[in-house]
Amino acid sequence: MSWTDERVETLKKMWGEGQSASQIAKELGGVTRNAVIGKVHRLGLSNRAAASGAAAATKAAPKEKPAAATKAAAPKAAPKPTPAPTPAPAAAVPAVKEVVELDENGIPISAARRAIIPAGQPLPPQPSANEISPEALAKVSEVEKGAKRISLMELTEKTCKWPVGDPATDDFWFCGLGVQAGKPYCEAHVGVAFQPMSSRRDRRR
DNA sequence: CCCTGATTCGC
DNA sequence: GCGAATCAGG
Numbered sequence: 001m002s003w004t005d006e007r008v009e010t011l012k013k014m015w016g017e018g019q020s021a022s023q024i025a026k027e028l029g030g031v032t033r034n035a036v037i038g039k040v041h042r043l044g045l046s047n048r049a050a051a052s053g054a055a056a057a058t059k060a061a062p063k064e065k066p067a068a069a070t071k072a073a074a075p076k077a078a079p080k081p082t083p084a085p086t087p088a089p090a091a092a093v094p095a096v097k098e099v100v101e102l103d104e105n106g107i108p109i110s111a112a113r114r115a116i117i118p119a120g121q122p123l124p125p126q127p128s129a130n131e132i133s134p135e136a137l138a139k140v141s142e143v144e145k146g147a148k149r150i151s152l153m154e155l156t157e158k159t160c161k162w163p164v165g166d167p168a169t170d171d172f173w174f175c176g177l178g179v180q181a182g183k184p185y186c187e188a189h190v191g192v193a194f195q196p197m198s199s200r201r202d203r204r205r
Numbered sequence: 206c207c208c209t210g211a212t213t214c215g216c
Numbered sequence: 217g218c219g220a221a222t223c224a225g226g
Contacts, residue, residue, distance in 0.1 A: 035219050037210060158226060
């Protein structure tokens with residue numbers, strides 16, 4: 001496969017949307033994530049706002065290899081006011097709609113509690129009752145028993161931000177397990193928070 | 206071990 | 217220019 005204009009276009013688009021190199025590679029097909037990353041660099045659109053691979057930020061200017069002096073360091077007096085606080089999340093989450101969270105007893109989580117959820121992109125008010133598959137709920141219950149129970153301050157892009165308990169009491173914590181790539185929750189909670197539009201509709205009540 | 210992006214370097 | 221191998225980190 002070669003980098004045709006179309007493929008490069010797709011690459012730019014997805015990279016801009018914050019898609020990971022592997023996701024882009026998968027989408028394009030015929031290339032590995034390495035190829036994608038390599039291309040991204042050659043195109044000069046490397047640094048994105050948020051990359052989970054913290055390796056990026058960490059080693060912005062790491063090792064100096066042997067051989068002659070590298071090109072003169074670019075005198076970057078770049079005057080940048082406020083470049084990109086928020087790159088472009090919006091576009092993500094296509095055929096998925098968030099559902100209202102329920103606690104173990106099927107009781108809707110209070111608005112107050114929802115407001116506390118730091119959450120990434122998707123957390124609309126979304127009223128309406130919901131119906132989550134028994135399997136998913138069971139899985140959540142199970143997971144919550146073994147959750148890490150971290151505090152708000154311990155939340156990161158890699159920890160499940162699913163809240164458990166009442167924020168007005170001491171019995172409140174966040175799941176904290178490893179998140180599903182690109183999602184704000186762990187696998188189990190992603191299963192309850194996100195459901196394909198198709199499976200939601202026509203699920204008789 | 207899974208994943209992420211970054212860099213190197215032979216092709 | 218390309219991308220596998222490798223690295224560095226979560």
